Amino acid sequence: MARELESDLTDCMVIMDKILVVDGVTKEYPGRVAVSKLSFEVKKGSIHGFLGPNGAGKSTTMKMIAGLLPVSSGSITLFGETVQPDNLTLKNKIGLLPENAPVYLDQTVEQYLKLVSKLHGVKHVKDQVDKVMTDLSLLDVRKRLIGNLSKGYKQRVGLAQAIVYDAPFLILDEPTNGLDPQTVVELREFIKKLSAEKTILFSSHVLPEVEQLCDQITIIHQGKIRATGDLHEIHQKFRQGLVMRIGIGQQESLPDLSSFGKYDITHENIVGKEKQYHLTFQDDRDARAEIAKYLMNKGLNLYTLQVESPELEDIFLHVTELKK
Numbered sequence: 001m002a003r004e005l006e007s008d009l010t011d012c013m014v015i016m017d018k019i020l021v022v023d024g025v026t027k028e029y030p031g032r033v034a035v036s037k038l039s040f041e042v043k044k045g046s047i048h049g050f051l052g053p054n055g056a057g058k059s060t061t062m063k064m065i066a067g068l069l070p071v072s073s074g075s076i077t078l079f080g081e082t083v084q085p086d087n088l089t090l091k092n093k094i095g096l097l098p099e100n101a102p103v104y105l106d107q108t109v110e111q112y113l114k115l116v117s118k119l120h121g122v123k124h125v126k127d128q129v130d131k132v133m134t135d136l137s138l139l140d141v142r143k144r145l146i147g148n149l150s151k152g153y154k155q156r157v158g159l160a161q162a163i164v165y166d167a168p169f170l171i172l173d174e175p176t177n178g179l180d181p182q183t184v185v186e187l188r189e190f191i192k193k194l195s196a197e198k199t200i201l202f203s204s205h206v207l208p209e210v211e212q213l214c215d216q217i218t219i220i221h222q223g224k225i226r227a228t229g230d231l232h233e234i235h236q237k238f239r240q241g242l243v244m245r246i247g248i249g250q251q252e253s254l255p256d257l258s259s260f261g262k263y264d265i266t267h268e269n270i271v272g273k274e275k276q277y278h279l280t281f282q283d284d285r286d287a288r289a290e291i292a293k294y295l296m297n298k299g300l301n302l303y304t305l306q307v308e309s310p311e312l313e314d315i316f317l318h319v320t321e322l323k324k
């Protein structure tokens with residue numbers, strides 16, 4: 001009996017750990033299948049990067065998760081409840097920043113945020129709106145019409161309306177797209193802070209941004225899942241051998257290192273006063289300590305010795321078949 005209870009509790013914890021479960025979801029527009037049999041999960045407290053080339057089906061999927069678009073088949077479960085456009089119990093649990101921020105251009109920032117708060121049943125509207133405007137540096141423009149704001153400020157307002165009713169799950173569709181570098185950095189930092197309390201599904205075309213922010217990712221291409229899971233595990237999975245960067249003196253030559261494993265030299269260049277080699281070892285054994293001793297015993301000047309991770313960009317290009 002105790003064991004059964006323990007097993008039920010474990011199942012329950014596993015389910016609670018998954019805020020979002022997308023299960024075999026297909027969406028057909030007239031004459032076009034936008035996404036087909038998508039399955040992926042988003043864990044509680046994660047920032048989950050949602051990636052794919054233009055037209056892959058990201059926005060369609062995000063709209064279905066937000067309950068704005070019905071699925072053609074399959075199911076989406078959020079906080080254990082089925083997402084459907086008429087399921088109003090989920091409306092306060094999801095904050096959505098769509099690709100084109102849904103802002104009412106003829107209202108002031110403050111009016112609009114108060115309206116959204118009221119629609120979502122926020123109790124202390126003034127306090128909450130003041131807090132969000134402070135957090136997103138909107139106080140100086142609170143009385144201005146949204147239509148007259150710059151793109152960066154409109155995007156801040158879009159983000160403000162997504163978080164003003166304190167939803168625990170946020171869907172952010174390309175939140176930093178087309179913004180100036182300073183706003184990008186500020187919004188990224190803000191999103192990172194938000195993740196301490198919220199679960200975030202985040203789409204972006206900027207892969208270094210995804211690497212910086214996300215702990216899990218899903219890559220879709222032509223409406224199908226190409227990779228999904230923990231970013232670190234995806235890195236491991238797509239790692240083709242171990243890549244090591246070795247830098248020695250410009251006038252020196254790298255001796256044969258095959259006693260440490262089979263390898264190819266994939267790249268060689270001069271960086272400052274060193275000559276750097278990129279070696280791809282066939283197996284994953286990290287023999288840096290032995291290699292360092294070996295090279296130093298040979299009297300070489302060792303400037304650099306490090307293991308390189310594949311860039312997310314390489315993985316992305318590989319799984320979307322843009323690079324063979």
Ligand SMILES: Nc1ncnc2c1ncn2[C@@H]1O[C@H](COP(=O)(O)OP(=O)(O)OP(=O)(O)O)[C@@H](O)[C@H]1O
Binds near residue numbers: 056
């Ligand atoms: N309302 C619609 N009617 C018909 N086809 C649509 C509709 N909306 C999107 N599509 C098509 O569905 C596919 C997926 O579009 P979606 O906008 O979801 O892609 P995306 O990954 O968000 O692209 P992007 O990165 O360019 O925003 C595309 O082929 C698109 O042309």
